[in-house]
Amino acid sequence: MEKIIEIEHLNKSYGDIHAVNDLSFCVKKGEFFSFLGVNGAGKSTTISMICGQLEKDSGKITICGMDCETHIEEISRKIGVVFQNSALDAPLSVKDNLKSRAALYGICGKDFENRLAELAELLDFSNLLSRPFGKLSGGQKRRIDIARALIHNPEILILDEPTTGLDPQTRKNLWDVIGQLRKEKQMTVFLTTHYMEETADADYIVILDSGKIVAEGTPLQLKNTYAGDYITLYGADEKDIAKLGYPYEKIRDAVCISVPDTKAATGLIVTHPELFSDYEIIKGKMDDVFLAVTGKKLGGGGDR
Numbered sequence: 001m002e003k004i005i006e007i008e009h010l011n012k013s014y015g016d017i018h019a020v021n022d023l024s025f026c027v028k029k030g031e032f033f034s035f036l037g038v039n040g041a042g043k044s045t046t047i048s049m050i051c052g053q054l055e056k057d058s059g060k061i062t063i064c065g066m067d068c069e070t071h072i073e074e075i076s077r078k079i080g081v082v083f084q085n086s087a088l089d090a091p092l093s094v095k096d097n098l099k100s101r102a103a104l105y106g107i108c109g110k111d112f113e114n115r116l117a118e119l120a121e122l123l124d125f126s127n128l129l130s131r132p133f134g135k136l137s138g139g140q141k142r143r144i145d146i147a148r149a150l151i152h153n154p155e156i157l158i159l160d161e162p163t164t165g166l167d168p169q170t171r172k173n174l175w176d177v178i179g180q181l182r183k184e185k186q187m188t189v190f191l192t193t194h195y196m197e198e199t200a201d202a203d204y205i206v207i208l209d210s211g212k213i214v215a216e217g218t219p220l221q222l223k224n225t226y227a228g229d230y231i232t233l234y235g236a237d238e239k240d241i242a243k244l245g246y247p248y249e250k251i252r253d254a255v256c257i258s259v260p261d262t263k264a265a266t267g268l269i270v271t272h273p274e275l276f277s278d279y280e281i282i283k284g285k286m287d288d289v290f291l292a293v294t295g296k297k298l299g300g301g302g303d304r
């Protein structure tokens with residue numbers, strides 16, 4: 001698969017703080033890429049440099065085969081960004097906000113009206129067009145932020161914690177739209193989030209700590225490397241479980257046994273068939289991976 005974002009030995013310091021420290025990774029075209037790290041890990045700093053809003057100290061950023069240093073104008077047409085804090089004008093109406101954004105890309109008149117209608121249908125905001133942006137609810141605002149990021153039909157959508165503070169239903173709606181964009185337009189999605197369950201479907205994950213990569217891989221590779229498995233066993237006697245020698249937790253009518261990997265789970269089941277007649281084996285959560293790798297918990301819920 002073609003590389004769409006390539007970061008090589010990127011560095012950025014703010015005074016004594018080495019926010020991005022010799023960072024290298026790449027994102028492939030059409031990929032759902034997840035960029036994780038606790039507060040202050042260097043995610044936003046990296047995104048700002050990818051978007052050309054912040055000057056790097058050293059290293060190289062290549063987007064769609066073009067060097068950020070020499071082709072920032074062309075690159076900005078390839079990228080749409082949803083920032084943590086909305087970049088829209090509170091007193092202006094939704095339509096006027098999007099109109100002025102579209103004008104920056106030379107999209108005016110009939111072309112703008114057509115694009116607006118398309119986005120309003122996709123993101124379901126036809127009823128909000130004349131409302132001042134500042135008076136919308138959090139979820140409504142996010143939909144308009146995404147429309148703003150998509151107005152020029154970018155190839156890459158960068159989402160910097162897009163669902164923070166949204167209710168579960170609004171989060172789900174946003175993810176449905178993003179899923180649709182990926183499927184229909186093969187859009188590359190670059191996500192940072194504090195909700196680990198949002199990364200479960202990612203094609204590739206990079207975990208950052210203090211400006212450096214501490215782990216990377218597919219969710220499966222990360223779970224297999226950094227998190228154990230769980231066996232949920234029903235109808236067994238707790239004192240028999242205690243003898244197995246693995247940590248366990250009693251949950252309602254079942255016992256959840258933590259094992260280092262699937263091989264250990266299979267070993268237990270094969271050697272104790274009398275105990276394991278009704279059970280499930282589940283891979284560890286992305287939360288477990290994050291905790292194992294960084295020693296810290298990320299906010300949000302689990303993905304199990």
Ligand code: ATP
Nearest residue numbers: 014017018019037038039040041042043044045046
């Ligand atoms: P969050 O999840 O909180 O958004 P992040 O991973 O995006 O965090 P950054 O915002 O990139 O992290 O910050 C990386 C480090 O750089 C932090 O220690 C932060 O305090 C510092 N930093 C970021 N912006 C500036 C700035 N403009 N001036 C000085 N220090 C900064």
